[in-house]
Amino acid sequence: MSGLIPLPDEHASVGAARMWINPAHVVTATAIVDRHHEPPRLLVELKLTGLNISRHWLASGTDEELQAAWDAFAAQLAPPSE
Template identity: 60%
Template sequence: MSALIPMPDERGPAGASRTWINPSHIVLANAILDRQVQPNKLYVELKLVGMNVTRYWLATGSLDELQAAWDAFAEKIANA
């Protein structure tokens, strides 16, 4: 059985989550980098089995911080 992965809440306190996903249900994960705002924001589009594509916020910060956030997320879903 896979552990659920918390999806961070952009408007909540640090570390807050309102949604948890089962990584074994992920069909597609796509990184979306928003450079229109400063600091930059990283989102992930997830397609889960039986659901529409949904976009979740992952992190805000420098490009290096966003790359680290994406790497951490990818590692979580790969190791599930």
């Protein structure tokens, strides 16, 4: 499944993907930090070509852990540098 990005499942084992997305189909991706939970949760609001906007869990943890998770996700969306 080369080129696809896994979206993790909050309730599955570590590394289990709930859904796989093609980065070429991402119109927008917005980071949302939900501080109503302990520990805080990082969600990504995605708009994919042909689909409605949806929110997906990426990580839970400290601000530093959430930032690292967002950076890793965003790096997967970026086109490969030549």
